[in-house]
Structures are given as C-alpha cells and as structure tokens.
Amino acid sequence: xxxxxxxxxxxxxxxxxxxxxxxxxxxxxxxxxxxxxxxxxxxxxxxxxxxxxxxxxxxxxxxxxxxxxxxxxxxxxxxxxxxxxxxxxxxxxxxxxxxxxxxxxxxxxxxxxxxxxxxxxxxxxxxxxxxxxxxxxxxxxxxxxxxxxxxxxxxxxxxxxxxxxxxxxxxxxxxxxxxxxxxxxxxxxxxxxxxxxxxxxxxxxxxxxxxxxxxxxxxxxxxxxxxxxxxxxxxxxxxxxxxxxxxxxxxxxxxxxxxxxxxxxxxxxxxxxxxxxxxxxxxxxxxxxxxxxxxxxxxxxxxxxxxxxxxxxxxxxxxxxxxxxxxxxxxxxxxxxxxxxxxxxxxxxxxxxxxxxxxxxxxxxxxxxxxxxxxxxxxxxxxxxxxxxxxxxxxxxxxxxxxxxxxxxxxxxxx
Amino acid sequence: xxxxxxxxxxxxxxxxxxxxxxxxxxxxxxxxxxxxxxxxxxxxxxxxxxxxxxxxxxxxxxxxxxxxxxxxxxxxxxxxxxxxxxxxxxxxxxxxxxxxxxxxxxxxxxxxxxxxxxxxxxxxxxxxxxxxxxxxxxxxxxxxxxxxxxxxxxxxxxxxxxxxxxxxxxxxxxxxxxxxxxxxxxxxxxxxxxxx
Ligand code: SF4
Ligand code: SF4
Numbered sequence: 019x020x021x022x023x024x025x026x027x028x029x030x031x032x033x034x035x036x037x038x039x040x041x042x043x044x045x046x047x048x049x050x051x052x053x054x055x056x057x058x059x060x061x062x063x064x065x066x067x068x069x070x071x072x073x074x075x076x077x078x079x080x081x082x083x084x085x086x087x088x089x090x091x092x093x094x095x096x097x098x099x100x101x102x103x104x105x106x107x108x109x110x111x112x113x114x115x116x117x118x119x120x121x122x123x124x125x126x127x128x129x130x131x132x133x134x135x136x137x138x139x140x141x142x143x144x145x146x147x148x149x150x151x152x153x154x155x156x157x158x159x160x161x162x163x164x165x166x167x168x169x170x171x172x173x174x175x176x177x178x179x180x181x182x183x184x185x186x187x188x189x190x191x192x193x194x195x196x197x198x199x200x201x202x203x204x205x206x207x208x209x210x211x212x213x214x215x216x217x218x219x220x221x222x223x224x225x226x227x228x229x230x231x232x233x234x235x236x237x238x239x240x241x242x243x244x245x246x247x248x249x250x251x252x253x254x255x256x257x258x259x260x261x262x263x264x265x266x267x268x269x270x271x272x273x274x275x276x277x278x279x280x281x282x283x284x285x286x287x288x289x290x291x292x293x294x295x296x297x298x299x300x301x302x303x304x305x306x307x308x309x310x311x312x313x314x315x316x317x318x319x320x321x322x323x324x325x326x327x328x329x330x331x332x333x334x335x336x337x338x339x340x341x342x343x344x345x346x347x348x349x350x351x352x353x354x355x356x357x358x359x360x361x362x363x364x365x366x367x368x369x370x371x372x373x374x375x376x377x378x379x380x381x382x383x384x385x386x387x388x389x390x391x392x393x394x395x396x397x398x399x400x401x402x403x404x405x406x407x408x409x410x411x412x413x414x415x416x417x418x419x420x421x422x423x424x425x426x427x428x429x430x431x432x433x
Numbered sequence: 434x435x436x437x438x439x440x441x442x443x444x445x446x447x448x449x450x451x452x453x454x455x456x457x458x459x460x461x462x463x464x465x466x467x468x469x470x471x472x473x474x475x476x477x478x479x480x481x482x483x484x485x486x487x488x489x490x491x492x493x494x495x496x497x498x499x500x501x502x503x504x505x506x507x508x509x510x511x512x513x514x515x516x517x518x519x520x521x522x523x524x525x526x527x528x529x530x531x532x533x534x535x536x537x538x539x540x541x542x543x544x545x546x547x548x549x550x551x552x553x554x555x556x557x558x559x560x561x562x563x564x565x566x567x568x569x570x571x572x573x574x575x576x577x578x579x580x581x582x583x584x585x586x587x588x589x590x591x592x593x594x595x596x597x598x599x600x601x602x603x604x605x606x607x608x609x610x611x612x613x614x615x616x617x618x619x620x621x622x623x624x625x626x627x628x629x
Pocket of ligand 1: 518522
C-alpha cells in the first residue's frame with residue numbers, strides 16, 4: 019500500500035518541479051535564441067546569491083499565487099472553475115502508467131550484482147511506474163489526453179469571450195484531427211511490439227537493441243509532428259496564439275487558475291516527450307544497459323533512470339528550440355497537414371510495418387540475421403518514397419487567393 | 434475594389450523546387466539558424482553590473498558639456514545659435530559683453546534644462562565655435578528638477594571630467610587654419626575665465 023503512495027508523491031513532486039523548471043528552461047532558450055541572457059537574477063531569496071536565476075520558478079509561482087484571482091462577471095462560473103481543474107487532473111493522471119524509470123532492485127545490497135547478501139525489501143524489483151503492469155497503458159494515455167481537449171473547450175466556452183471561444187474551437191478541431199495520425203503511429207508501434215503496455219514496449223526495444231525510430235522512421239516523424247500538435251506547441255499553437263487570440267482559451271483566466279492551465283500545458287509537453295522517448299527512442303535503454311529486470315543492480319537502475327531522463331530532457335529542449343525555428347501554420351494549412359499528409363503517411367507506415375513484421379516472421383528461419391537488415395532497409399526506403407511522394411504531390415500548397423476568372427462580388431466603394 | 438481592377442498587382446508566389454517541397458532542407462535551415470543563435474555570444478549588457486561599451490563617442494548623444502579654449506576660458510561666444518536651433522527650447526543664455534578682446538560677447542550664464550532636452554544634438558551642430566558638445570555620459574540622474582538644470586559651471590565641469598577621455602570633437606577633425614584664429618589667441622591678454 020505504501021509503495022504506490024511513495025511513487026505518487028515522488029512523481030507529483032517531481033512533475034511540478036519539472037514543470038516549474040521547464041518554464042525557466044523555456045525562458046532561457048527563448049532568450050538564448052534571441053541572443054539575450056534570460057532570467058539570471060533570482061537566486062536564494064533574501065540573499066544576493068544569484069545561482070544563474072535558478073530561483074526564478076519560486077518567484078514565478080509566488081507571483082501567480084499572490085495575484086488577484088479575478089472571475090469576470092460574464093462567465094459561466096461552474097464551468098470556468100471546472101476547466102482548469104479537469105485539464106490539470108487529466109494531465110497529471112496520464113503519468114499513472116508512464117514509467118519514469120526502469121525498476122529498482124529489490125535488495126538494498128545489489129550494487130553490482132546478486133552475489134552480495136541480499137536483504138529483500140520487496141518481492142521482486144520495484145517497477146518505477148505508479149500503476150505497474152497496466153496492459154492498456156497506451157489506451158489509457160490516449161483516453162486521458164482526449165479529456166484534456168475538454169478542458170480547453172470548456173475553458174473557452176465558459177469564458178464567454180469571442181477570442182477564448184475561437185481558441186476553444188480551434189483546439190477541438192486541431193486536437194481531434196491530430197489524434198488520428200498519432201493513433202496510427204502508435205498503432206504501428208503496438209503492432210511491432212505486440213503490447214499496449216509501455217513498459218513492455220520499452221523492453222521489446224531494449225531486448226532487440228533496435229529502437230523503433232530505426233525500424234519505423236516514418237512513424238516517428240508522424241508521431242513527433244502529431245505530438246507537437248497535441249501538446250499545442252509552436253508551430254501548432256493555434257488554440258492559444260498570443261498574436262491572434264491574445265491567449266485563446268485562457269484569456270480570461272488569472273492567478274491560480276491560469277497557473278493550472280499553464281502547468282497543464284507543460285505537463286502535456288512532458289507527456290509528449292515521454293511518449294516519444296518510450297515509444298520510439300528506446301525508453302531507458304542504451305546499448306549496454308539491457309537485461310532482464312530481475313538482474314538489475316543499483317548502478318544499472320540509476321543508469322537507466324538517468325538515460326531516460328536525459329532523453330526526455332533532450333526531446334523537450336528540441337520542442338523548445340523548434341518553437342523559435344518555424345512560424346505558426348495557418349489554420350487551413352494545419353488541417354491540410356493533418357488530413358492530407360499525416361494521415362496517409364501514418365497509414366503507409368502502418369501497412370509497411372505490418373508487411374515487414376509478417377515477412378520477417380516468415381523469413382526468419384531462412385535468412386536469420388539478415389531479416390533485421392532487410393526490414394530496416396525496407397522501412398527506410400518506404401519512408402523516403404512516401405516523403406518524396408508527398409513532396410511531389412504537394413497537397414499542402416494551394417492557391418487560396420480570390421479567383422480572378424470567377425470572382426463576381428463587388429465591394430461597395432463607399433466602405 | 435473589384436478583383437479585376439487594373440490597379441491590383443497580382444503577385445505570384447515563388448515556385449518551390451522539389452527540395453523545398455520536401456520541407457526537410459527548410460526544416461534544417463531553420464533549426465541551424467536557431468541553434469547557432471542558441472550558442473552564440475549574447476548581446477545583452479547587464480547594465481548596473483557591466484558598463485555598456487560606447488562604440489563611437491563622437492556620435493554619441495549624452496550629457497552636454499561646454500568646452501574651454503586653450504586658456505581655460507569658456508569657448509562660447511554667446512551667439513544664441515544653439516538656443517535658436519534647440520527644438521525643445523531648453524537652452525537659456527545670458528550673453529554679456531566679453532571682458533576679452535578676441536570676442537565681443539560671452540555667456541554670463543548658460544543653462545540647459547536636461548529634463549527638457551531630447552538629446553537631438555542640434556545645438557552641437559549649430560555651434561559655430563564648437564563650444565557645446567554632447568558627451569558619451571549616458572547615466573544622467575538627479576534627485577530633483579533643480580539639480581537637472583545644468584548651469585555654466587556644471588557644464589564646464591562636465592568638460593573637465595570628460596576632456597581626457599573624449600577630446601574635443603573639433604580637435605579630431607582636420608584642422609581649419611584661418612588667420613583670425615591665430616591672431617585672436619595671440620592678442621588675448623585678459624584673465625582666464627572670469628568666474629560665474
Ligand atoms: S540636444 Fe537638442 S534638445 Fe538638447 S539642448 Fe541640444 S538642441 Fe536642445
Ligand atoms: S554654445 Fe555655441 S551656439 Fe550656443 S551660444 Fe555658445 S557659441 Fe553660440
């Protein structure tokens with residue numbers, strides 16, 4: 019009973035701290051990309067110690083808590099309150115099935131191996147996930163990430179403000195569209211690993227030593243792009259674009275409620291990064307750290323933990339640099355990308371993965387080690403061909419200007 | 434306006450090659466640009482900790498100073514050109530007859546309201562004898578409005594404080610040799626800079 023509680027405490031504390039520090043990192047990267055220094059003043063409170071600005075999250079949090087919690091008169095009070103709560107709750111609940119490490123050894127003495135005297139604290143190794151062995155893990159993640167959309171829509175609706183409402187509408191269209199390619203990319207991973215359990219997906223990659231990014235490059239691309247859209251990060255941040263919608267669905271929110279929204283947004287990004295790492299980048303695996311869970315030593319366990327979190331941080335840094343690299347999509351381009359590019363690519367990837375899985379099963383006995391090489395080569399060829407096909411067909415490029423030949427309406431010159 | 438209006442200029446979007454339509458080269462281009470900036474040197478100057486570097490003090494427009502001539506007298510000849518040129522009307526000059534022989538007038542009092550000044554540098558450009566100049570002192574502060582009205586002594590003291598670091602701008606220009614300039618300095622016998 020105690021074990022899950024400890025894990026929940028560690029996870030909640032860790033996530034909140036991580037979200038706070040990722041806000042700082044985001045501001046740093048924003049500043050560095052713009053050749054500025056970024057927040058570097060706030061350190062230990064009431065002293066002159068600056069610590070490169072590492073105290074900034076505390077100051078930000080304090081500011082949010084002390085701000086006036088203003089509820090405009092024209093909002094739907096109940097929904098207005100419900101939206102941030104539901105979005106944050108959904109964003110946090112996702113982490114119940116996401117492994118934030120591999121396992122911890124059962125004994126305190128297993129530093130390098132099993133040979134030392136073992137004092138088992140628990141039966142078997144401790145899996146570092148709040149709800150271990152959930153066999154519908156991926157489905158659960160999916161279900162909860164869809165609930166997050168409701169937070170956005172309800173928030174936009176309850177605000178009773180045109181900008182917020184537009185933000186909510188945009189996010190409902192965007193998130194629902196991008197769930198399809200996301201699902202297709204996940205489906206091919208599930209097909210290849212034969213499990214919906216995130217831990218087993220990682221184990222599948224660790225055991226074979228080949229991450230899914232190598233065997234399913236196309237799926238990786240589709241998944242990453244869809245994950246950007248799901249996390250509503252630039253270049254897909256249409257639900258809340260500051261310039262057009264002055265914040266979109268959270269325009270009317272202040273104080274703690276706004277904080278909940280912002281934390282939830284960062285949690286979505288962390289979730290997306292975790293999923294990218296777990297599904298495609300091998301999770302905690304790095305060559306040399308594989309092996310069954312029962313034989314994990316403390317060194318190995320900590321090593322896996324560090325590898326996983328380094329990968330996740332790397333993906334998040336990529337998210338943040340991308341924010342400053344590309345302009346936002348127009349909404350029709352966003353939809354065209356989802357339906358005309360991502361969806362077909364996802365399907366091609368799924369079919370290709372299915373074919374290669376089937377082929378390698380059939381040919382394993384005859385070709386032996388060559389099967390892997392052939393399926394790797396084949397999947398990269400498929401990726402290249404599909405990419406070229408998309409570039410050649412250019413479904414994204416359309417002339418959306420007024421058609422001169424059929425244009426009939428006249429604008430009143432008085433206007 | 435109709436779409437068929439001849440005044441409308443229809444601009445064709447640039448044709449994209451296959452490489453651009455692949456999106457990957459553009460993707461990498463964007464990423465390289467941001468990554469380069471991510472690690473490049475930063476331009477921020479952490480001001481109170483770190484003094485900004487003024488690249489060219491000759492064209493910097495900071496606090497004014499009133500230059501002195503070789504004998505330490507105020508250079509100004511109270512011609513009022515600066516006060517006339519000043520768009521903010523912040524220069525106030527009281528010109529009186531000069532005790533020296535080389536000029537007719539000199540300013541008995543010369544005040545600049547630094548709070549009204551917009552640091553446009555017109556006064557510096559208008560002055561025929563390069564008596565008024567804008568220095569590169571940028572951190573001009575004061576505790577009261579009165580303190581920010583600079584009188585002649587203060588303006589001359591700004592010159593004394595900055596003359597070593599920033600020589601008179603005319604000294605850095607090619608020298609203009611006119612016969613009157615040489616005779617005037619030679620014949621002047623009056624005491625230097627007669628106080629307030
Ligand atoms: S800098 Fe411009 S505003 Fe200031 S005193 Fe000179 S002319 Fe007037
Ligand atoms: S400072 Fe120059 S322009 Fe102004 S009154 Fe004196 S001589 Fe004339």
